[in-house]
Amino acid sequence: MSSRILVMICLGVLIAGAAQAADPASTKPQYGNWGFDKAGADMTIKPGDNFFRYANGTWLDRTPIPADKPAVSLRLAMTDLTEQRLHAIMDSATAHATDQTTTLQGKVGAFYQSFMDDAHIEALGAKPIAPELDAVRHATTRDALAALMGRTNTDFDGSLFNVGIDVDLKDPKRYAVYLGQGGLGLPDRDYYLKPAFAKQKAAYHAYVATLLTLSGWSHSDAAAKDVVAFETSIAQASWSKVEQRDPVATYNPMSVTELQQLAPGFAWSAFLKAQRLGDLQRIVIGEKTAFPKLAALYAQTPVATIQAWQAARIADNAAFYLSQPFQNAYFDMHDKTLSGQQVQAVRWKRGVHAVSGGDCGVGERLDCFGNLSWAVGQLYTDKYFPPASKAKIEQLVANLKTAYHARIEKLDWMSPPTKQEALRKLDTYTIKVGYPDHQRDYSQVVVHNDDLIGNVTRAASADWAFYVDRLNGPVDRSDWSMTPQTNDAYNGSLRDIVFPAGILQPPIFDPNADPAINYGAIGAVIGHELTHGFDDEGRKIDADGALRDWWTAADAKAFEARAKKLGAQYSAFEPLPGVHINGDLTMGENIADLGGLTLALDAYHTSLHGKPVPVIDGMTGDQRVFIGWAQAWRGKLTDDAIRRQVTSDPHSPRAFRVNGVVHNIDAWYDAYGVKPGDKLYVAPADRVRIW
Known part of the structure; x- marks a missing residue:
């Protein structure tokens, strides 16, 4: 997601951190x-x-x-x-967990319990994401694949474009829908384009191949090569992090019709409908000059490559919640290769982060929410x-x-x-x-x-x-x-x-x-x-x-x-x-x-x-x-x-x-x-x- x-x-x-660490009754710093x-x-x-x-x-x-x-x-x-505190809260909450529990404490406990049941998760393997992968296999047109990209905020699918809702920067009394560039599995476009990151890019190719193999995708190594080449082209079309910092340059309001004219070749209507935004009239575009390039790239890329890319994105986004082979591959790529972490955190810590939110594998940077945060x-x-x-x-x-x-x-x-x-x-x-x-x-x-x-x-x-x-x-x-x-x-x-x-x-x-x-x-x-x-x-x-x-x-x-x-x-x-x-x-x-x-x-x-x-x-x-x-x-x-x-x-x-x-x-x-x-x-x- x-x-x-x-x-x-x-x-x-x-x-993610804690409230006051010192003993409230103490007077010593x-x-x-x-x-x-x-x-x-x-x-x-x-x-x-x-x-x-x-x-x-x-x-x-x-x-x-x-x-x-x-x-x-x-x-x-x-x-x-x-x-430690959240662990205690969640452990205690599991006593209140029942199937389809109705209390807040029970829901937190049940979610944590579902993560900690590693034997059940191991037995399932890749089955939990089989419906998403099957949907990709059956999406044999670019329009159908664009509709799957529209599920990026509600499922594990990836997307060339990220959608969010926040206060309108030109009219702060109302909300606006914001649309920005996406599509990359590595942290930044530089990882694809600069020789200094050749080692990380090679590791990413191996990681994509592993995910596709674990997901039962055919010809996984060749498909992984196509996926990385596709993402490299996305990186070439994308704005840099510095360019993205300009709030004036990244505020480009337009109608959906104007978006379709700006970036033809992508099924915007199907995409927005899947986002529950089918009646949307106005949208704010971020990296405006990148959009025509990304849409053209999408229109030119073989459907089989987009399917493999979407399968890899689903597996990558879900890996943290799947069986140990998926989790090990995820750790080796995101934490070890990209951040230098040597050992995977114990399961209860990962469970706490899954429910509450926490480090998403980017050094010390907090970039994601927990599921019941x-x-x-x-x-x-x-x-x-x-x-x-x-x-x-x-x-x-x-x-x-x-x-x-x-x-x-x-x-x-x-x-x-x-x-x-x-x-x-x-x-x-x-x-x-x-x-x-x-x-x-x-x-x-x-x-x-x-x-x-x-x-x-x-x-x-x-x-x-x-x-x-x-x-x-x-x-x-x-x-x-x-x-x-x-x-x-x-x-x-x-x-x-x-x-x-x-x-x-x-x-x-x-x-x-x-x-x-x-x-x-x-x-x-x-x-x-x-x-x-x-x-x-x-x-x-x-x-x-x-x-x-x-x-x-x-x-x-x-x-x-x-x-x-x-x-x-x-x-x-x-x-x-x-x-x-x-x-x-x-x-x-x-x-x-x-x-x-x-x-x-x-x-x-x-x-x-x-x-x-x-x-x-x-x-x-x-x-x-x-x-x-x-x-x-x-x-x-x-x-x-x-x-x-x-x-x-x-x-x-x-x-x-x-x-x-x-x-x-x-x-x-x-x-x-x-x-x-x-x-x-x-x-x-x-x-x-x-x-």
Whole structure:
């Protein structure tokens, strides 16, 4: 199943997490005596040479990456706690599981039980996806195959085009259907087109052949060769990740008739009807110039190749839920080859992720939902989310908004008219903490404790129906696009900034820590999300949530010059020998990181109300804010996961989310006495100052 298109900007490189990790009854911080694990630092390193290692070096050197993960970090420690808590919730819920159970707890328990019944799953082999594969075999025309692609949001079928429903960026009072390019089994077009990924592409060919063999597809090796060649042609026609970041270029509304004229050769009516969008009159196209090429490619490709490709996509999308040979092949390709993970996670962890949501094999990036993720979120927050945390976060948000307001007013490069619009937009943001006000209704979702594949498709159908059924109604401003158990935050299309319960734990938020640490961690996260509304993409959305240019030409030019300067800095960073960060791809996240930490420092100063700042363990308040930020990013990835991240992820690797930010903030130089000659030193005139 392809993921929905979500018009939101995430904090990034993260995975499902937990609520507050520390014992609520304790008054001791989780890390050290005041919220920082000083034993994990390496203070023999000069802060001005490598601030990330200064704060984290000893921990990095002594902490191995677990064999069943592509990374290790303090954020993943949050995940481990969440997994344990969700495991306990689901184990307990199985006691309430009956066939066609009606309670929320029973449905969660039955779904988890269906995943954990590995003996039953092994006995079935490929039988659970036999109906989907038979449908492909019987779809002997391109029109029939296009109709199967229309099931991509409700079944395991793949599609050349991804469909999603979200707020209309030009008319935020209503929803719109968005259509974007798809069709690739590897993480990005570069994996097909660049020699650096030849090894991964060869492994992918073998993987497709294995899936087709396991699925009973004839001539599997030759078919796999055709499938990979087909996807390579799709990659050649597709836009790059950088091109996809432009919200103006990817907003192309048109009628379905105009879509048919733009991209003839694809059965759009059959495709949309299968998506339950047969009466659709208006649609927003993303990568406009790619659509005619993809449709022409589809029209020219032999039906047998498209059938084999669809069979491979079905097997790939379903492999996680099938017998061990499918799961082993999936692990070897997606986790081991692409991310460097050495050992498959134990079954109960995979079961937790299947029901609740979690890592989808992309390093630490959270890109997918669990099948009953919102139901699990309700059970989770009922048990683990402390109300006191919500109040503290709301106060921190208020302080950060005040700091941002003051910074915008003082900007020396922005004219009064643009400032006025920026301040108006800042004031419109709604802050959401913990969990949604309205829970998702699962009453009509049928869950059987012995039908895992059926549970997946029924849950997907109900989820898609939720979005389709509200398409013509008013926009729900209380809606969330991220589940409560998620360890992430986002700035969304509803002009909302959301902090799920899952992110409100150490090291991001510790109610028992020194306030400076919390400002450096959760404060900078809050500032990061606020800044996303004004990064290179977010700045194109106005105070009403509409895609509109509200900048004077001179102000826009000044912003772009500063952003370009920041992009050049990041493009010079080299996480691995010969592997550079793409400063254009990571632009929005880098701007948000810089703005977030800058705002957090300002807000910390405001919170002191002129009172003297205590020195703790020889560290000043400013030093503790900076080191709180650095500790929040403590962790490391395998080399393969880094390559994958740099190629396809809009977030910079964690070391550069620290070093790339602090060396642009004047107060960091003052706090740590950074001087010319230090490796991170940037002359004052060359430091990037945006917000």
